[in-house]
Amino acid sequence: MATRTLHRLSARGLQGLSKGKHSDGGNLFLRVDASGARRWSFIYALSGKERELGLGSLRDVSLAKARERAAEMRSLLTEGRDPAVVRAAETPATPSFGAFADSLLQDIEGQWRNEKHRSQWRMTLTKYAAPLRDKPVDAITTKDVLSALRPLWGTKPETGNRLRGRIERVLAAARARGHIAGPWSNPAAWRGHLDQLLPARRTLSRGHHKAMPYAAVPDFMALLAEQDGIGAKALAFTIQTAARTGEVIGMRWSEVDLEARVWTVPAARMKTAKAHRVPLSEPALEILKRIAQLRDQDEDGDSFVFPGAKLGKPLSNMALGMCLRRLEIDATVHGFRSSFRVWAAEATSYPHDVCELALAHTVGDRVVAAYKRTDLLEQRRGLMDAWCRFIQARTGIVSLARIDRAAPAA
Known part of the structure; x- marks a missing residue:
């Protein structure tokens, strides 16, 4: 049987080729690097010297397209022309x-x-x-x-x-x-x-966001309630909903259904890239209603719930953290999510999935997620109502002096 001189490779087998140089015939080769990257090369000899021209990566150039380009270059060689010289004349200067x-x-x-x-x-x-x-x-x-x-x-x-x-x-x-x-x-x-050539990069311990012990949160909420300003209200709402800072400061009135007591964060603003429904407790609704009363009548229905100092801009990303610093609280805004999660695990009997979904965490692997068609909204509503009852009921057992001793987040 005659040995094939052209088209030795098959499209189906390209991904399975090992490291090295693999010939398709007719000066066309697929190079497989140690990293697994695959790229086409046209290798030819001219004036006694071997030359190699790149034809692009396998990701961008199919086997059929690479064969077309190789055929064009073989035609140039037949005409006595150097493919490298021709391509250099046709190709714009190499960019910086x-x-x-x-x-x-x-x-x-x-x-x-x-x-x-x-x-x-x-x-x-x-x-x-x-x-x-x-x-x-x-x-x-x-x-x-x-x-x-x-x-x-x-x-x-x-x-x-x-x-x-x-x-x-x-x-x-x-x-x-x-x-x-x-x-x-x-x-x-x-x-x-x-x-x-370089020393191994030092692995820095990021640690966790400093979180307030959940037993101290009710006393802190009482202190926060005495503060004026949109930042204090936004921080209280963030703690009540266990939401992320970015989700709250980017919140628009068009996302809120006060009647249904639901705030729907669009997928574009979620870390998971999936829309997330947040059940609104009575304290959270009260904050929204008080802010709604202060809105300018000329504002449209898609304005920010927590507006910043500049017209048409949301509250600064730093505003909530500044509120904590003014109160001399040694904790982070994000850490309150951990305070909520530890409370849910230690002080309630709500299932793991309900608690994780309340934080907009992905539950289970992709297969499990594909079969889970509910976001457990009503169960989460009960959990968030319980959380707000807990943090609104100051007991005085934990003094404000102890609040600054933040526990590490779980």
């Missing part, structure tokens, strides 16, 4: 790292719901990657990457590690777009490369 990073961010930032995450990417690739920004992406070396990382590696290890990963992502994308040709290894790769 800065220009390509900015372009890439425009393409991928839509996958992040959090504006803070977007701004962090932009900042690190602008400020901390400054030594790389003017260099062509195909000219960046390991030495260049180290020049950007070393100032951060010992003093800000977390930032340094994030910068390294983002540089690696930008360069990998530049390679996939065809801006980096020939044999290449990512100079920002960690395993088997930079891990040999």
Whole structure:
């Protein structure tokens, strides 16, 4: 049987190929890197020298498309023309790292719901990657990457590690777009490369958000009730609903059904990317009704429930924490979620799933979630009513002097 000279590979078997260089025939090869990345190459000899042109990653270029590109290059060779020279004439100048990073961010930032995450990417690739920004992406070396990382590696290890990963992502994308040709290894790769040149990153213990012992929360709520201002009301509402700060300060009147006693946080504002219904207890409803009475008659139905100082803007993300600091409370806003969770576990008999769903946590794995078609709203309503009865009933057993001794969050 004659040996096949063309089309030796099959689309079905490409993902199963091991590390190395695999020929499809006709100068077309699929390279599989140690990381598992797969990319097409056109390898040919001209004037006694072997040359290699990248044709893109397997993720972006199918087997059929790679064969088309290889056929075009073989035609150029038949005409006595160098495919590399022809492509260089047809391809725009290689972009700089800065220009390509900015372009890439425009393409991928839509996958992040959090504006803070977007701004962090932009900042690190602008400020901390400054030594790389003017260099062509195909000219960046390991030495260049180290020049950007070393100032951060010992003093800000977390930032340094994030910068390294983002540089690696930008360069990998530049390679996939065809801006980096020939044999290449990512100079920002960690395993088997930079891990040999930089000390292991220190693992910093983040700890937990400081949480107030739940027995102290009723006394604190009594103190909070004496405070004026929208920040104090927003903090009280956050504790009563066990919600996250971002969910509360971004809350709009269009999300609230006072009659049904339900607040529905849209998926776009949820950490889980799923809409979340929050049952509203009487104390939480009372706060909303009092704020509603203070609303300007000209405000539309989609204005913020807890407005900030600037017209049309919500309360600052720092406002709730500042309220705690003014009261000299050594705890965090997020820590009250832990206070609630410990109380629910120790002082109630509500099932685990009900308590977790009250915090908008994902319950079970994907299979379990697929069969669970209810958010247990009414059971959660009973739980939140019980929580609010507890935190509104100051006993005086726990003095305010003890509140600042926050317990670690569970």
